[in-house]
Amino acid sequence: MIKVTDLYKEYQLNKKQQKEFNTTETTVVPVNKISFECQPGRIFSLLGPNGAGKTTTLRMISTMIKPSSGSINVCGLDAVEQEGEVRKKIGFLTGSTGLYERLTTDEMIKYFADLNDVPAEKFEERKNYYYDLLDMHDFAKKRTGQLSTGMRQKVSIVRTMIHDPEVVVFDEPTSGLDVISAENIIKLIRNCKEQGKTVIFSSHIMTEVDLLCDDLAIINKGNLVYKGSMDEFRSQMQAETLTAEFIRIVNQA
Numbered sequence: 001m002i003k004v005t006d007l008y009k010e011y012q013l014n015k016k017q018q019k020e021f022n023t024t025e026t027t028v029v030p031v032n033k034i035s036f037e038c039q040p041g042r043i044f045s046l047l048g049p050n051g052a053g054k055t056t057t058l059r060m061i062s063t064m065i066k067p068s069s070g071s072i073n074v075c076g077l078d079a080v081e082q083e084g085e086v087r088k089k090i091g092f093l094t095g096s097t098g099l100y101e102r103l104t105t106d107e108m109i110k111y112f113a114d115l116n117d118v119p120a121e122k123f124e125e126r127k128n129y130y131y132d133l134l135d136m137h138d139f140a141k142k143r144t145g146q147l148s149t150g151m152r153q154k155v156s157i158v159r160t161m162i163h164d165p166e167v168v169v170f171d172e173p174t175s176g177l178d179v180i181s182a183e184n185i186i187k188l189i190r191n192c193k194e195q196g197k198t199v200i201f202s203s204h205i206m207t208e209v210d211l212l213c214d215d216l217a218i219i220n221k222g223n224l225v226y227k228g229s230m231d232e233f234r235s236q237m238q239a240e241t242l243t244a245e246f247i248r249i250v251n252q253a
Helices: 015-021 054-061 083-089 105-115 120-134 149-161 179-194 206-212 230-235 242-252
Strands: 002-012 027-038 043-047 069-074 090-094 167-171 198-202 215-220 223-229
Touching: 002 054, 027 054, 027 198, 027 215, 043 054, 043 179, 043 206, 054 069, 054 167, 054 198, 083 090, 090 149, 105 120, 105 149, 120 149, 120 179, 149 179, 167 179, 179 198, 179 206, 206 242, 215 230, 215 242, 223 230, 223 242, 230 242
Parallel strands: 027 223, 043 198, 043 215, 090 167, 167 198
Antiparallel strands: 002 027, 002 069, 215 223
8 A cells, every 4th residue: 555645845956957947046946735646456647747757756755865854654564764665665667777788687586686685495486477477588698688578578577576565656657668568568567466565656657547446646846736547537427538548637627
């Protein structure tokens, strides 16, 4: 479970940054006191236009950056005070793979398994499960620098999941991928839900949201402008499509 309460992030801008952003303001607030909950066995979608604060929020949940104020509770743990324990509970996947190109697929997966103290008897079982699920056996011994974009994304998936996290965070994971690679991500997200994991993902693709989402929140310029279940979202729609309704809500805000 994830519980976010009055989450707030503020950055100080130096003169160089003020010039880059063409502003006289000394601070920028990408996330402004937002609150929501993500439940186990349900898929929560965090939506918003570019620059809305989605990635900042997901990185705070994943303990990559600290909030200025507010609280984040992950599986009963404080994400600020107990960040080391929280990281053991979380898998984080983005569209940017960032793999060590000299390592083979097997070496990469083993490295992250060791980082997360995965027992030897569990490692092979989990690795083979995901290799079968994603059809990865053919490039297990190849260096990741030699792999295609889709293959690299599969390696990133297994790297994310090898320690069997209770919470999985997906930050636009299908961005720039071909249809087959994107389908692997969809398959993984559904698999996580079936296993009772807490899943939160960000996407610009409303067809993915329609396929997967149980609950959602929409943020715009750091502010929460909608929160509810997907069924509630559909029932109150004033536009003809999900995309048009999303745009309507953002513009109205």
